[in-house]
Amino acid sequence: MRAGDALPPLEIPITRTLIVAGAIASRDYQDVHHDAELAHQKGSPDIFMNILTTNGLVGRYITDHFGPTTVLRKVAIRLGAPNYPGDTMVLTGRVEEVDGDTATVRVVGANGIGKHVTGTVTVTVPGAAAGVPAGAAGNVSSEGPA
DSSP, X not given: OOTTOEEEEEEEEOOHHHHHHHHHHTTOOXXXXXXXXXXXXXXXXXXXXXXXXXXXXXXXXXXXXXXXXXXXXXXXXXXXXXXXXXXXXXXXXXXXXXXXXXXXXXXXXXXXXXXXXXXXXXXXXXXXXXXXXXXXXXXXXXXXXX
């Protein structure tokens, strides 16, 4: 884990199910996240993803990369272009700063109409300061001794 390291991109298909399930899971019952007709009446071309679902996807992106022992210390994001059904959001990240086993990662999630989410995530990765590869601290083999 070094400043300047790029995280591999993660493509997330934006489906109606993802949008509605995310809204329900986060108890966001605003009609624009589940009712296309009411979303149209309010000026939106379709339902769209809520910020809590986006926040969860950003967290997943980071922990998938750094491993299951990763601790999210701070997630600071801003929404831009909406995520509508039928599009794909591509999350990308770059490590901006490292201090021991703590890093700040710049994250961008873009879709077909622009940047959906931008921000930073501060994480602690146990073992990172000791040179343990990203994600390896929590990996356990199911195989016995060689």
